[in-house]
Amino acid sequence: MFYNNALCDIYIGKGAGKKLMDDMRSAKHSVKIISPYLSPYLISELINLKDKNIDIKLITTNNIEDFYGDRERNIYKLIIQKRNKDFDRQTIRNNWIKFTQTLSNISYGLIALLIVLAYYFRDIKVFLGSIPIIILFLIRGWYKTKIKNIKIYSYSYKQLFPFKVYMSNEKTSLIHSKIYLIDDQIAYLGSLNFTQSGTQFNHETRIRTTDLNAIEKIRKEIEDLFENAYIPAVDLQTWGKQLYLEPIN
Known part of the structure; x- marks a missing residue:
């Protein structure tokens, strides 16, 4: 994507996520995020928005902090296990x-x-x-x-809301963008990941824009990346089997 002359606000320093989080928590319709790294407590923010009937779309990588962590942590809440009985x-x-x-x-x-x-x-x-x-x-x-x-039971998995987890390794293109789009009206770009350190403590760069032309291009970029068929993604069913126990009877 390339776009010149966008109207925007610029912030550099610590606490770059404060305004972002305020806008996100005030979302009326939708929140779309690209962030290669996630923190568990910020995943809970997305779950809270989902509970308020906000449409969520997330693109991340398998660098999620609790990707293979404790079963009680928040990434498990994004994947719902359905048990089918024969x-x-x-x-x-x-x-x-x-x-x-x-x-x-x-x-x-x-x-x-x-x-x-x-x-x-x-x-x-x-x-x-x-x-x-x-x-x-x-x-x-x-x-x-x-x-x-x-085998009495079989298992299938579904997402709490639409998300893609792309594989991050030396053989694939790294998803490194950090983009946040709120209600298709406000966009944030910069260096801050959707992590506690990125939003609160690190020295980060952040651009906020409501420029309509820029917003439309950013929205399309997010949609195109979400539907990308050439970047290896974590298979939901395989991942679910790694996260959850599957008793057979």
């Missing part, structure tokens, strides 16, 4: 469970009977009756393995 398999599993319980009852009954017979007849041949008991326990063990391995 009711036919559940019925089969329940039938197997009942069958193994029946085998157990029969086996323990036979053991009790065998003990009584051995006591009264005091004949070692009585213990030949343990053979069918052993067979019953083997069958029971086989079914228990089948019960353990049958």
Whole structure:
């Protein structure tokens, strides 16, 4: 993108994100962000905006601070796990469970009977009756393995709001832009990432503009980058499987 003569405000120094955050929290319709780095507590800001029915669109990289961190941290809240149940398999599993319980009852009954017979007849041949008991326990063990391995649940994942996580490594183009577009009316550009250090503590550069022509070009740039098919992105389903446990039954 190239655009000359845009009207803008310039800020250089610490606390470059204060005005940005004020405008973002006052958004009426939408917030769009490109930032290669994110902080967990600022992800919570986006979640709060989503809860207020603000449309969010986010482009970032796998440099998110808690990308592979604690399951309780905020990146997990951006991905919603849906558990799908196979009711036919559940019925089969329940039938197997009942069958193994029946085998157990029969086996323990036979053991009790065998003990009584051995006591009264005091004949070692009585213990030949343990053979069918052993067979019953083997069958029971086989079914228990089948019960353990049958897959009742499958899992799929969806996004809390639209976002792209592009891969950041030496083999791909690094998404390094920091762009914020609020209500398609206010744009911020500069060096500050959507992180606590970037918005509050670092010495950063920040440009704020409401220039209509610039806004339109920035909006299109964000949309084009979001739909880019040539930059490797993290697959949502694969990422979800890395973030969440997936019990099979």
